Amino acid sequence: MFIAALGALLFLLPFIGIALRLPWMRLSEIFGDPETRAALWLSIRSSAMAAALSCFFGAPLAYVLARRAFPGRSVIRALMTLAMVLPPVVGGVALLFTFGRNGFVGARLDEWLGIRLPYSSAGVVLAQTFVAMPFVVVAVESALVRQDTRMEEAARTLGASPLTVLRRITIPTIRPALLAGAALAWARALGEFGATITFAGSFPGRTQTLPLLVYSTLDTDPGAALALSFVLLAVAVVVLGLLRDFWFAGMSDRGKG
Numbered sequence: 001m002f003i004a005a006l007g008a009l010l011f012l013l014p015f016i017g018i019a020l021r022l023p024w025m026r027l028s029e030i031f032g033d034p035e036t037r038a039a040l041w042l043s044i045r046s047s048a049m050a051a052a053l054s055c056f057f058g059a060p061l062a063y064v065l066a067r068r069a070f071p072g073r074s075v076i077r078a079l080m081t082l083a084m085v086l087p088p089v090v091g092g093v094a095l096l097f098t099f100g101r102n103g104f105v106g107a108r109l110d111e112w113l114g115i116r117l118p119y120s121s122a123g124v125v126l127a128q129t130f131v132a133m134p135f136v137v138v139a140v141e142s143a144l145v146r147q148d149t150r151m152e153e154a155a156r157t158l159g160a161s162p163l164t165v166l167r168r169i170t171i172p173t174i175r176p177a178l179l180a181g182a183a184l185a186w187a188r189a190l191g192e193f194g195a196t197i198t199f200a201g202s203f204p205g206r207t208q209t210l211p212l213l214v215y216s217t218l219d220t221d222p223g224a225a226l227a228l229s230f231v232l233l234a235v236a237v238v239v240l241g242l243l244r245d246f247w248f249a250g251m252s253d254r255g256k257g
Helices: 002-021 024-032 034-067 073-085 088-099 106-113 121-146 150-157 162-190 194-199 210-217 222-256
Strands: none
Touching: 002 222, 024 034, 024 222, 034 073, 034 121, 034 162, 034 210, 034 222, 073 121, 088 106, 088 121, 088 194, 121 162, 121 194, 150 162, 162 222, 194 210, 210 222
């Protein structure tokens, strides 16, 4: 019990430290600042887009990884896992040398379509999607691997098309995992720092998200940095708290079944 208490304190004390030093009387001033509101709005918009893209590309990838055997599947799985633990700044460097103006993809995008992703709002979304999508892939693939496929096989035997089976049976069954993966991807994208600042920079009103603003104001206005950090912490606590209740409720329902 004593060791468990110490472990809990390890996580609680930093949050308590922020709350104790938070400039409560300045909150309206801090969040009324145009630069803060621009960073907050950009963070909300870009993280929502990153979560949507993570689901759009990640869910089909998870389905293929779980249900299809093909050369290189284990490599893709390993890369998905690696992307979850990779230092974000390394991911940003990889994106820069791939999608930058001199990258093997970025050079062609610039030459053929006039698209330049680095140091743009689109670059922020790309960086956030890169670090967030593995959470969707892992969550959905795990659900598909555990899923009982007898209902799908029965539906096919009765003449249902693959699209009907996917729409009427597979997706409803894995919906909890998909929602959980999307929420985790959104929370991860909202707090992304390293890949974003490396690939997209920190330009106010264009690529400066809330975590980047926290970093830039830490030396000049520690109170504002604390307030912004508190917002990010509050969002993370709410999302993870809802997910925890959701997961436990799901496990309870499966246990009753």
